[in-house]
Amino acid sequence: xxxxxxxxxxxxxxxxxxxxACPAHTDVPEYIRLIAHGRFTDAYMVNRRSNVFPGVLGRxxxxxxxxxxxxxxxxxxxxxxxxxxxxxxxxxxxxxxxLPPIPTQKNGxxxxxxxxxxxxxxxxxxLLPLGxxxxxxxxxxxxxxLMRTNIPSFRLPGDVLDEEIGAIVDMGVDLRLGHRIESMxxxxxxxxxxxxxxxxxxxxxxxxxxxxxxxxxxxxxIGIAWLESIAFDHVKSVGQNVLIIGxxxxxxxxCRSSLRLGAKSVKVMARKPRQFFKASEWExxxxxxxxxxxxxxxxxxxxxxxxxxxKGMIFEVMEYDIDARGRITAERIAGEEFYPADDVILxxxxxxxxxWIERDxxxxxxxxxxxxxxxxxxxxxxxxxxxxGDAAFGPKNIIWSVEHGHQAAISIHQHxxxxxxxxxxxxxxxxxxxxxxxxxxxYANDYSVTERRLVPHVSLKERFKKINIEVELGxxxxxAAEEVQRCLNCxxxxxxxxxxxxxxxxxxxxxxxxxxxxxxxxxxDDLRTRLKAPAKNVTQALYVSAPLKFTGRVMVKxxxxxxxxxxxxxxxxxxxxxxxxSWVKWPHAVDQPATATxxxxxxx
Amino acid sequence: MTFIxxxxxxxxxxxxxxxxxxxxxxxGALSTLCAGCGHDSITAAIIxxxxxxxxxxxxxxxxxxxxxxxxxxxxxxxxxxxxNSVHGRMPSIAMGANAAxxxxxxxxxxxxxDSLSIGLGQFCHAIRRNVNMLYIIENNGVxxxxxxxxxxxADVGTKAKKGEVNQQPPIDPVLLAMNLGAGxxxxxxxxxxxxxxxxxQAGLKYPGFALIDVLSPCVTFNDHDGSTKSYAFTREHYExxxxxxxxxxxxxxxxxxxxxEAVPVMLHDGSRVVLRKLAEDYDPTDELHAHDYVQQxxxxxxxxxxxxxxxxxxxxxxxxxxxxxxxxxxxxxxERLNPGSxxxxxxxxxxx
Numbered sequence: 038x039x040x041x042x043x044x045x046x047x048x049x050x051x052x053x054x055x056x057x058a059c060p061a062h063t064d065v066p067e068y069i070r071l072i073a074h075g076r077f078t079d080a081y082m083v084n085r086r087s088n089v090f091p092g093v094l095g096r097x098x099x100x101x102x103x104x105x106x107x108x109x110x111x112x113x114x115x116x117x118x119x120x121x122x123x124x125x126x127x128x129x130x131x132x133x134x135x136l137p138p139i140p141t142q143k144n145g146x147x148x149x150x151x152x153x154x155x156x157x158x159x160x161x162x163x164l165l166p167l168g169x170x171x172x173x174x175x176x177x178x179x180x181x182x183l184m185r186t187n188i189p190s191f192r193l194p195g196d197v198l199d200e201e202i203g204a205i206v207d208m209g210v211d212l213r214l215g216h217r218i219e220s221m222x223x224x225x226x227x228x229x230x231x232x233x234x235x236x237x238x239x240x241x242x243x244x245x246x247x248x249x250x251x252x253x254x255x256x257x258x259i260g261i262a263w264l265e266s267i268a269f270d271h272v273k274s275v276g277q278n279v280l281i282i283g284x285x286x287x288x289x290x291x292c293r294s295s296l297r298l299g300a301k302s303v304k305v306m307a308r309k310p311r312q313f314f315k316a317s318e319w320e321x322x323x324x325x326x327x328x329x330x331x332x333x334x335x336x337x338x339x340x341x342x343x344x345x346x347x348k349g350m351i352f353e354v355m356e357y358d359i360d361a362r363g364r365i366t367a368e369r370i371a372g373e374e375f376y377p378a379d380d381v382i383l384x385x386x387x388x389x390x391x392x393w394i395e396r397d398x399x400x401x402x403x404x405x406x407x408x409x410x411x412x413x414x415x416x417x418x419x420x421x422x423x424x425x426g427d428a429a430f431g432p433k434n435i436i437w438s439v440e441h442g443h444q445a446a447i448s449i450h451q452h453x454x455x456x457x458x459x460x461x462x463x464x465x466x467x468x469x470x471x472x473x474x475x476x477x478x479x480y481a482n483d484y485s486v487t488e489r490r491l492v493p494h495v496s497l498k499e500r501f502k503k504i505n506i507e508v509e510l511g512x513x514x515x516x517a518a519e520e521v522q523r524c525l526n527c528x529x530x531x532x533x534x535x536x537x538x539x540x541x542x543x544x545x546x547x548x549x550x551x552x553x554x555x556x557x558x559x560x561x562d563d564l565r566t567r568l569k570a571p572a573k574n575v576t577q578a579l580y581v582s583a584p585l586k587f588t589g590r591v592m593v594k595x596x597x598x599x600x601x602x603x604x605x606x607x608x609x610x611x612x613x614x615x616x617x618x619s620w621v622k623w624p625h626a627v628d629q630p631a632t633a634t635x636x637x638x639x640x641x
Numbered sequence: 642m643t644f645i646x647x648x649x650x651x652x653x654x655x656x657x658x659x660x661x662x663x664x665x666x667x668x669g670a671l672s673t674l675c676a677g678c679g680h681d682s683i684t685a686a687i688i689x690x691x692x693x694x695x696x697x698x699x700x701x702x703x704x705x706x707x708x709x710x711x712x713x714x715x716x717x718x719x720x721x722x723x724x725n726s727v728h729g730r731m732p733s734i735a736m737g738a739n740a741a742x743x744x745x746x747x748x749x750x751x752x753x754x755d756s757l758s759i760g761l762g763q764f765c766h767a768i769r770r771n772v773n774m775l776y777i778i779e780n781n782g783v784x785x786x787x788x789x790x791x792x793x794x795a796d797v798g799t800k801a802k803k804g805e806v807n808q809q810p811p812i813d814p815v816l817l818a819m820n821l822g823a824g825x826x827x828x829x830x831x832x833x834x835x836x837x838x839x840x841x842q843a844g845l846k847y848p849g850f851a852l853i854d855v856l857s858p859c860v861t862f863n864d865h866d867g868s869t870k871s872y873a874f875t876r877e878h879y880e881x882x883x884x885x886x887x888x889x890x891x892x893x894x895x896x897x898x899x900x901x902e903a904v905p906v907m908l909h910d911g912s913r914v915v916l917r918k919l920a921e922d923y924d925p926t927d928e929l930h931a932h933d934y935v936q937q938x939x940x941x942x943x944x945x946x947x948x949x950x951x952x953x954x955x956x957x958x959x960x961x962x963x964x965x966x967x968x969x970x971x972x973x974x975x976e977r978l979n980p981g982s983x984x985x986x987x988x989x990x991x992x993x
Contacts, residue, residue, distance in 0.1 A: 111650060273982040476644040484648035539872040540832055541677045541860065546685035551655060551664075570652035587876040598652055602645065610677025610860045 038561045040583045040591070043532075046464050049619040052596055053528045055118055058105035060440040062623040063087040065118055066528040070480060073521040074126055078132050080125035087623070089159050089205075089439050090184075092197045095123025096509065097188055099286075099317060099434040107512030110574070111550070111598050116523045117512075126197075132204075134639075137166035137627070139208050145332040146453040149230040151218050154182020154253035155435050156236035156426030158205050159442025160449065163626040165208040167450060172230070173210055176217035177290035180206065182240055183427070184435060186265040187287065189294050190505035198269060221394040221559045232421045232449045233265060235408075236442070239427035241390040245282060245383050253347040257340065260287045260384030267294055267504070275299050275380020280350055281305045282337055285315040288384035292329045295382070297504040303577050304376065305331045306352060312363060323508070327497065339374065351444070363458070389428050407431070414458040421452055445627040462624040468617040471529050472606070478616055480529050482603040484549070485522035492516075505532040526601045529616050533592055535582040537613035544605035545569065546613055552595045553605060555585065568595055644708035646671050659695035667692045669719040673712070677864075679831030679857030679872075680709060680779050680846040684716045686834050687748070687777075691718055694889070702747045706731040706760060706966040709786050710752035710779035710857075729760025732767035735774050736959075742969035743960050746845050747774035751796035755786050757812045761793075764814075768821040768850050771957045775844040775851045778814050779831075784872040789862030801866030813939060814854045815949060819932045824952040826931075828945065830879055831858065832872065838947060842887040843854055849958045856944060875944065882920040882934075883947035888913045902953035906953045916948055925950055957959075 041048060051057045055065040064083055071080035084091035088098075098119050106115030136524060146169050150157035153175035161171040179185055181198050207210050218224055224233065242259035244250075250257060256276070260283070266272040275298040280290045281604045284307040285625070292303045305324070307314060310333050314321065325331065335352035342348060352374050358367040387409065394400055399419040401409045408417055410424045417424055425441030427433060448458040471479045493510045500506050551570040558564075562580060565572040572579060572595040580591040606614040647668070655663045660972050667688045672681050691701065698720025705711035707728035714723050722745075726734045735749050749767075756764045756778050767776065782795040791799075794814070795807045818826045825847045829837040837855065844851035856875050858864050864871045869878075888905075904916040904926060916925050924930050931950040938945045956962070966973060979986075 110653070483645040484650060486649070539864075540861075540876070541858070541872060542678065542682040542685065542832060542834065543677045546681055547647060549650055549665075553651045570655050573654055587873065600646055600648060600650065604645070604647065607644075608676045608681075610675070610864075630821070 038558065038564060038579070038581055040535075041578070041580050042257055043140050043580075043624045046466050046621075048578065049466050049468070049530050050464070050621045052530060053105050053619065053621070054105040055102035055116075056621060058527070059087070060101065060437045061087040061089075061443065062440075062621060063102070064528065064621065066524055066526050068125060068528075069116070069118070069121055069521050069524040070526070071119055072517060073481065077125050077128035078130045078135070081129040081132055082135055084122055084125060086625075088436060089162055089442075090155060090201045090435065091122050092126035092201050093155075093184055093193060094119075094435060095126050096117060096197070097184075098122070098436055101436070107527055107600075108523055111525070111600060112488075117489055117492070117520050120492050121517065121520060122507075123511050125287065127511050128514075133207075136204065136208065139165055140168040142168070143170055144453075146170065146231045147172065147229060148232045148234065148449055148453070149174065149224065149228055150234045150236055151224075152176075152182055152235070152237035152426075152428070153180035153202075153212065153214075153424055154236050154238050154438065155184060156428070156438040156442040156445070157182075157234060158202060159439045160234050160236070160425070160446045161208070162205045163209045163443060163446035164449060165205075165210070166627060169453070174213050174214065174216045174218050176215070178215050180212060180214065182236075183261075184412075187261050187290065189264065189267070189290050189297075191293070191297065191500065191508050192290070193442050194505065194507050208467050219393050221398055221400070225398065231453050232423065233392075234449065235391075235417075235422070235424045235428050236426045236438070237389070237391075237428045239387045239389040239432040241388045242383065243386040243388065245337060245385060247337060247339050249342050252342050253340060253345070256347040256379060257381045257383065260291050260382050261387055263382055264290055264294065267298070272298070275300050277301045278349075278378050278380075279303045280376055280378040280381045282381065283307075283384035283386070284331065285384060285386070286317060286320050287387070288295055288382075289316050289320040289324045291382045291384050292324050293327055294504070295380075296327055296329070297501055300380075303329050305329060306335045306337065306350075306376070307331060307333045308355065309365070310334060310335045310357065310359075313365075326494075327500075335374065335376075336370075338373065340381070347374075347378060347381065349375055349533055350381060353374050387427075387432050389431060391428075407614065413444070413461075414440055414448045416448055416452075416458050423448055443625050447624070447629060450626040450629055462629050464624060465622040467620040467622065468509045468530065468532065469620070471603075471616045471618055478529075478603050478609055480526050480616075480618075481522065482526070482529075482601070482616070484600050484602055485519075487519050487523055489523065490516040490520045525599075527599075528619050529601050529603070530604060530619050531580070531594060531599065531601070531603075532582070532615045532617045533594070534613050534615075535585055535592065537611045538582075538585050538592065539611055539613075540585055540587050541610060542577075543608040543610065547604045547608045550598045550600055550601065552597065552599045554593045554595075555588075555590045556593060557589075558584065558591045564593055565595075568593060570595070572597060656962070658692050659733060660697065662692065662695075664692045666720075667698065669714075669716040672716045674709060675861045677860035679781065679855075679859070680713050681716070681761050681830040682834070683777065683837070683855050683857055683922040684713050686831075687717045687841055689834065689838045690845065693838065694842050694845065694887070696746060696845070700745050702735075702745050703750065704731045704735045704738070704747065704774075705750045706752075706755040707786075708752040708755045708784075709859075710750055711755060713779070714748075714750050716751070721826055724990065729755050729758070729763055731755070731760065732763040732772070732776075736767065739772050739774060739959065740965070742971060743773070743965070744969045747772070749774055749776045750843065751776065751778050753778060753780045753782060753792040753814075755794070757793040757814060761812070765817070765821055768818055768852070770959050771850050771962070772959050773849055775841065775847070775853070777841075777844075778852070778854045779857040780814070780854055781857050781863055782811075782868070782871070783859050783863045785862055786857045789859070796869040799869040800865070802862050802865055805907045814852065815935060816932060818852045819928060819935070819950055823852055823950075823955075824849045824926075825948070826950040827851075827853045827885070828856070829853055830856045830875055830944075830946060832876070833879075833881075833946070836881060836946065839885050839887050843885050843948065843951075845918055846887060846912055847914070857932050863966045869942075877945050878942060879944040880938070881947045882918070882923050883925045883949065884917040884919060884949075885948035886915045888915055893919070901978045906951050914948065914951060916951060926952060927951065990993075
């Protein structure tokens, strides 16, 4: 197969599995090393550059990085990346002096953001240092959007939100709280904005229209609206028996909130078996630890009302045929069951909704009544109007919204400078050797056998006393010090220079995970079977060298389970192998090539 | 050499042998030799070979003398028995151990200094006695441990690192072994595991003295231009003439060899070494022919490699020649080991 084209940005980026999996491309190994050195504020700032809300995400991120983590393939459990992010946030010192300076002389461009959620705040965070005037309109009296209203305070305390949102607002956002935008037409006509960013989220919970739904509406709640009411202290209690319909992460927040509002028995009703659950595994575990019962294969049929009051619900008992690949091939109803309930909470999904956008403004909507948004530029079909976060492509999670915000900010910047929004700086990678001496590397290359540390929780007795007691305590300093050593430093790349190799086999013999082989060239499928340990994980690349000078064989490295210990480079007599830190340059608005106006504006 | 130990983790799909062990379980301590040393590759080949024949680690005896090469017995099969002897005296120790316990595998690791200078006499007598062992010479042409002086295997005309040229003729262990009547004589290269691993397996299984002279470049003192034992020179001048496949007793020969090309040599347990000739005019079973052929090529500056000579007649093996008991001494019943005081008295009476 062709020698690996390592000049292609993606190659080394993909090796850093966590960073590649992170929608915002957070340089995870870098901040973990900084934590190991006790440089918490530096670690926080590495995070903040990419994900803007490290304190929030260190608690409630959906963590796409962890299932991707190479450590999970080397042993069983990935590095606790998310919780280490929280360590950086918990232990940091004052960081505001490290934020980019805000020019006093503005560039004369005005940007409106609708909704003060994570997407809009990211747009503001990226554009304010470039001299923009940013106005955020928020319907509620507090900023934060879904992070504030839908995530219970026992998972995400208000002061964490206040600090990170405050850092952005204090850059000079014109924040209009309690200001609901009722008409896009009016905003366009009267606002005088050069660009508008719609970050209004997916605020509409899905309805379940079953017999009895209307008759006892007082005890049937839409999950996200109900969580919002709890967040604003409008709801302070719930009945003894609570049924949650649906088994996503919102359902997990609803069931755990119910327990704190006085429910004695909480059941989560799932239509399908556990492997089809949408909730993250760790959120399921946390709910079950609090004695929430999750009942599978129950499909809601009707609400039962007696004397005008909700008594419970009837469910159909489902049976499924599941094939070898785990897909449902057939389903049957095997019977019916009644479950008593005083309150029912519907947590079966949410949608974005735009009743306030007139349909004759040139902003096109598709057949599902969702705006047509470009997946790269986040621009709608009307120039100058952008969508991001859940408002763009439906509900995802915070980390995706942040990345939407970054990308939309680039587009807004280009748009306001009169450039094409499609013209964007490409990502890049820099490599820098970590060699310090004969056997010295500027990173801890030894493999730590430590198992994943568990985050301590508040005891089950204590945590229900108030609704806002944060359950997770975060790692102690000792636990964090152990956990950081589990990181494999995947960003310290193994770089091979074929022309230096004398084919002595030293690297191959020392590699603890048998990922190196020198062999006659072949197709990728063929090579994968001929390696020292067969490369069965096809999602992981083979790093193939140019032909070697003595035998014409090629050096093949299976990236799959490399632990980046650097022994190949230490054993190499000719330095054909080197360990080099990859810096993935994932451009933001501030990285776009400067224009005359932007440069002038950036000078304070 | 390296400062961190090799991590104790392994590739999840690492293959297992008949004993359920992976290669990792045949490793030893971490090598302290120079990075890129050919000896480390030979160590890796031994690990691969022992794993491949599903040897029980405790059935291996590792013997060595003094030198870089002799350090390497610590670097493989840490579950085996090791003995690091006086310089050049490893063959005597091997002889004694083998006489006491014939059931174990014996592997002697030596270098060109240990075997061809100080230990040359011992080496010759081990061949003469036909001790059932695999004798590996890790041959780099210099005394690496004392900073690179020419050894007895340095070729005429080869240059030392500082420029002086060797003028004394070398002792070639392959020719010497053939002269002395060794039944299994091979040459290989540390950088060619595909050839070396089956040779080690065959040598371990061979019922008699088996020699493999392995060219093993000294990356620190003998890997420069002008050296005839550098990686580059060896790659350019080595020529495999005969390939050896070790075929265990249970396994049928799967590959069909063209007549005349493949020569099976039966071993005593029913397994075979199948020799595949790469040079048409070469007969590895004929000792005199092989000797001349190898010598002619040495004159042309070529390293012939492979199992250069292999003979199946093994009636001269030490134990059969001396009609020793079938069992190792530690398994013989006390009565057989100890004839008793009556017998001893009779015996002593003969000397009075």
